[in-house]
Amino acid sequence: xxxxxxxxxxxxxxxxHFPLNNLPYGVFSTDENEPRCGVAIGDMILDLTLLEExxxxxxxxxxxxxLPFWNEFMELGAEAWLDLRTRLVDLLAEGxxxxxxxxxxxxxxxxxxxxxxxxxxxxxxxxxxxxYAGRHHATNIGxxxxxxxxxxxxxxxxxxxxxxxxxSTVVVSGTDIRxxxxxxxxxxxxxxxxxxxxxxxxxLEMGAIVGTGSTMGQPITVAQAxxxxxxxxxxxxxxxxxxxxxxxxPLGPFQAKAFGTSISPWIVTRAALxxxxxxxxxxxxxxxPYLREPGPxxxxxxxxxxxxxxxxxxxxxxxxxxxxxxxxSAAQQLCHHASSGCEMNVGDLIGSGTISGPEKHERGSLLxxxxxxxxxxxxxxxxxxxxxxxxxxxxxxxxxQGNGYRIGFGDCVGTILPAVEAPRDLPRT
Amino acid sequence: xxxxxxxxxxxxxxxxHFPLNNLPYGVFSTDENEPRCGVAIGDMILDLTLLEExxxxxxxxxxxxxLPFWNEFMELGAEAWLDLRTRLVDLLAEGxxxxxxxxxxxxxxxxxxxxxxxxxxxxxxxxxxxxYAGRHHATNIGxxxxxxxxxxxxxxxxxxxxxxxxxSTVVVSGTDIRxxxxxxxxxxxxxxxxxxxxxxxxxLEMGAIVGTGSTMGQPITVAQAxxxxxxxxxxxxxxxxxxxxxxxxPLGPFQAKAFGTSISPWIVTRAALxxxxxxxxxxxxxxxPYLREPGPxxxxxxxxxxxxxxxxxxxxxxxxxxxxxxxxSAAQQLCHHASSGCEMNVGDLIGSGTISGPEKHERGSLLxxxxxxxxxxxxxxxxxxxxxxxxxxxxxxxxxQGNGYRIGFGDCVGTILPAVEAPRDLPRT
Numbered sequence: 001x002x003x004x005x006x007x008x009x010x011x012x013x014x015x016x017h018f019p020l021n022n023l024p025y026g027v028f029s030t031d032e033n034e035p036r037c038g039v040a041i042g043d044m045i046l047d048l049t050l051l052e053e054x055x056x057x058x059x060x061x062x063x064x065x066x067l068p069f070w071n072e073f074m075e076l077g078a079e080a081w082l083d084l085r086t087r088l089v090d091l092l093a094e095g096x097x098x099x100x101x102x103x104x105x106x107x108x109x110x111x112x113x114x115x116x117x118x119x120x121x122x123x124x125x126x127x128x129x130x131x132y133a134g135r136h137h138a139t140n141i142g143x144x145x146x147x148x149x150x151x152x153x154x155x156x157x158x159x160x161x162x163x164x165x166x167x168s169t170v171v172v173s174g175t176d177i178r179x180x181x182x183x184x185x186x187x188x189x190x191x192x193x194x195x196x197x198x199x200x201x202x203x204l205e206m207g208a209i210v211g212t213g214s215t216m217g218q219p220i221t222v223a224q225a226x227x228x229x230x231x232x233x234x235x236x237x238x239x240x241x242x243x244x245x246x247x248x249x250p251l252g253p254f255q256a257k258a259f260g261t262s263i264s265p266w267i268v269t270r271a272a273l274x275x276x277x278x279x280x281x282x283x284x285x286x287x288x289p290y291l292r293e294p295g296p297x298x299x300x301x302x303x304x305x306x307x308x309x310x311x312x313x314x315x316x317x318x319x320x321x322x323x324x325x326x327x328x329s330a331a332q333q334l335c336h337h338a339s340s341g342c343e344m345n346v347g348d349l350i351g352s353g354t355i356s357g358p359e360k361h362e363r364g365s366l367l368x369x370x371x372x373x374x375x376x377x378x379x380x381x382x383x384x385x386x387x388x389x390x391x392x393x394x395x396x397x398x399x400x401q402g403n404g405y406r407i408g409f410g411d412c413v414g415t416i417l418p419a420v421e422a423p424r425d426l427p428r429t
Numbered sequence: 430x431x432x433x434x435x436x437x438x439x440x441x442x443x444x445x446h447f448p449l450n451n452l453p454y455g456v457f458s459t460d461e462n463e464p465r466c467g468v469a470i471g472d473m474i475l476d477l478t479l480l481e482e483x484x485x486x487x488x489x490x491x492x493x494x495x496l497p498f499w500n501e502f503m504e505l506g507a508e509a510w511l512d513l514r515t516r517l518v519d520l521l522a523e524g525x526x527x528x529x530x531x532x533x534x535x536x537x538x539x540x541x542x543x544x545x546x547x548x549x550x551x552x553x554x555x556x557x558x559x560x561y562a563g564r565h566h567a568t569n570i571g572x573x574x575x576x577x578x579x580x581x582x583x584x585x586x587x588x589x590x591x592x593x594x595x596x597s598t599v600v601v602s603g604t605d606i607r608x609x610x611x612x613x614x615x616x617x618x619x620x621x622x623x624x625x626x627x628x629x630x631x632x633l634e635m636g637a638i639v640g641t642g643s644t645m646g647q648p649i650t651v652a653q654a655x656x657x658x659x660x661x662x663x664x665x666x667x668x669x670x671x672x673x674x675x676x677x678x679p680l681g682p683f684q685a686k687a688f689g690t691s692i693s694p695w696i697v698t699r700a701a702l703x704x705x706x707x708x709x710x711x712x713x714x715x716x717x718p719y720l721r722e723p724g725p726x727x728x729x730x731x732x733x734x735x736x737x738x739x740x741x742x743x744x745x746x747x748x749x750x751x752x753x754x755x756x757x758s759a760a761q762q763l764c765h766h767a768s769s770g771c772e773m774n775v776g777d778l779i780g781s782g783t784i785s786g787p788e789k790h791e792r793g794s795l796l797x798x799x800x801x802x803x804x805x806x807x808x809x810x811x812x813x814x815x816x817x818x819x820x821x822x823x824x825x826x827x828x829x830q831g832n833g834y835r836i837g838f839g840d841c842v843g844t845i846l847p848a849v850e851a852p853r854d855l856p857r858t
Contacts, residue, residue, distance in 0.1 A: 252681025
């Protein structure tokens with residue numbers, strides 16, 4: 001696959017994350033316009049809400065871009081997904097349909113500079129599920145807490161282990177994250193206390209967005225699951241390690257993960273990622289038949305985590321890893337998710353689990369990078385970090401590298417705000 | 430509090446679950462009408478959608494009963510909740526407003542026999558969270574799996590332990606439940622296999638429905654949490670014990686609970702339950718201040734679980750217990766849920782956790798009743814049960830007993846269908 005040329009010239013740079021090969025979907029607003037659907041092309045955004053209003057673009061019988069989220073469009077299904085992509089390529093390609101490129105008045109209205117736009121949540125998150133499918137991550141965490149001999153739980157090589165997360169606090173990149181309060185019990189304390197998290201962490205993940213639902217009571221195949229996925233985002237599963245340590249037995253993480261999850265602003269479609277498919281790694285145990293992939297369903301996506309303290313000139317890159325490190329693909333996770341008969345719906349978000357590579361600089365969380373706080377990390381500023389401080393900005397980013405082009409997601413950024421004071425309870429009146 | 434008399438005479442029986450003191454909210458349809466909002470009164474349902482259309486009833490500036498769920502009404506907030514209740518009491522009380530009672534034509538259109546109606550989900554479940562707040566239940570389960578010495582996890586007496594559940598498969602009473610498939614690893618097997626659950630169970634719970642949201646990043650007090658609760662339902666948290674045993678370490682239950690959760694059809698409001706408030710039990714550890722209740726926030730509600738095999742003439746009552754057995758109230762659970770800054774939304778459903786009393790016949794699950802399958806239960810038919818068989822119907826029911834009246838919820842019923850075959854994966858084309 002080569003770079004496809006667009007008349008939007010910034011889309012033809014080998015460095016842009018948004019060439020014509022990508023066409024990721026987002027929701028943006030400007031000083032003039034309320035939040036609306038758009039597609040990134042080079043350093044611009046094409047306003048699909050306006051194009052639909054103007055009749056230049058039409059998918060299905062009813063408008064779907066008159067709402068500031070992509071769920072309505074996803075509902076139309078795979079044929080509509082393909083039709084829109086085909087139409088957009090035609091409208092934006094060099095030498096394609098001149099409806100926009102040949103109409104200066106329209107062009108100036110429907111193309112907005114990304115630098116003039118604010119991004120919003122691209123879709124309504126129906127439910128959020130987070131997996132734990134990175135082998136290096138699970139091994140690192142397991143080694144820290146249970147020793148190297150018992151690092152992986154016995155089920156780990158057989159099941160994509162996951163838990164239901166909290167959808168209400170999934171936010172778009174750029175949203176500040178408030179340091180959570182919670183019950184904390186330091187190892188040497190007899191009793192817990194309630195206070196601000198002291199071990200606040202990032203988890204570098206990918207998120208898969210379900211675009212086609214399944215039926216309650218009806219499992220699906222891995223192949224079906226793959227086709228149900230509308231696209232992918234980069235995801236930061238912010239984690240309060242000290243809250244988690246005290247609360248998680250026996251029912252898993254709850255408030256330690258519930259205060260916030262950030263996603264990158266652009267949904268990169270499965271179609272755009274198609275050239276980057278790669279297989280899950282070799283396994284010492286064959287998977288059970290329902291989980292076997294009929295083809296490669298992971299993707300080769302280079303990922304990075306950088307940390308910038310408040311007031312620092314620039315961020316320090318702490319992690320470079322790749323989505324292909326995962327032990328289970330999103331398709332396998334989704335198949336497992338529906339295996340009991342659990343109904344999956346349009347807008348469900350599936351977190352991959354933390355993506356760590358085998359090397360120290362490939363670890364996708366501070367817990368692993370600082371080995372539980374025992375080996376603090378030195379930033380380029382000379383400061384050290386074991387966990388996040390107030391004012392720190394964490395940036396996750398990534399792209400798939402094609403032959404002379406890149407498929408990117410937009411950064412997934414969040415800055416830590418200080419904890420609030422706990423509310424005081426009032427006597428009952 | 431005494432029985433309030435209604436001109437709907439069936440509402441004046443001391444046995445009815447739906448006297449004028451109750452006025453629970455549901456969604457129903459008939460052969461003539463699509464699903465719509467209604468309130469139960471005696472053995473009838475008052476059609477609020479039609480009353481709003483006719484202008485007899487009006488809450489807020491816009492219609493809220495033109496949709497087949499109660500979320501829109503909940504959004505209006507506490508003042509509207511009180512106004513509607515006041516207006517309904519006036520319209521239905523003996524000697525009250527005669528707009529309906531004095532208009533035979535209207536009366537025959539807006540009052541529908543419950544026996545002619547089909548019930549639907551009364552609200553859209555935004556997110557579902559399930560707690561584990563019954564001390565007898567947690568002690569029983571802990572004793573079975575870890576021995577009596579270590580029955581309660583160290584955090585249990587300090588935190589209302591909960592996990593995020595799956596909202597997509599919360600269904601109304603009367604919906605059949607398909608036996609789930611899943612990964613199973615019997616204790617003596619080396620490797621897991623994929624197949625139908627063999628240890629299918631009920632969990633007798635109450636569900637609290639959030640009617641007022643909170644803000645991301647902002648904890649709430651217990652008193653605020655109590656006021657955010659719109660009402661309560663009876664809830665069956667169907668559980669696949671064998672799937673759970675293999676999957677739940679380290680992130681908690683996932684597919685073992687994701688295939689279905691049933692709720693009773695009528696939302697009983699906090700106002701109706703007000704006379705039945707009772708306190709949580711004495712504690713050996715003081716709760717942390719953020720969790721302390723400024724007043725009684727549990728309710729005295731008698732609950733029952735009955736099991737009827739396919740073809741049996743009648744059900745066998747296996748469990749009689751009470752919601753007052755819980756260690757944490759729904760208000761405490763909701764307060765803890767928001768403690769990290771987790772945003773709570775209108776339509777969130779909070780499961781209490783299994784409600785078991787101290788005695789054997791008070792246990793709220795088959796796992797406890799049959800002590801892990803070691804002591805099968807004998808039904809009135811002479812059949813035995815350790816877990817649910819295909820065709821079994823589980824009925825949960827309950828009411829608060831007032832002075833000459835009862836506040837009921839409607840039964841929470843589900844029948845087990847046989848497992849489907851696993852879908853076969855197809856070669857990728």
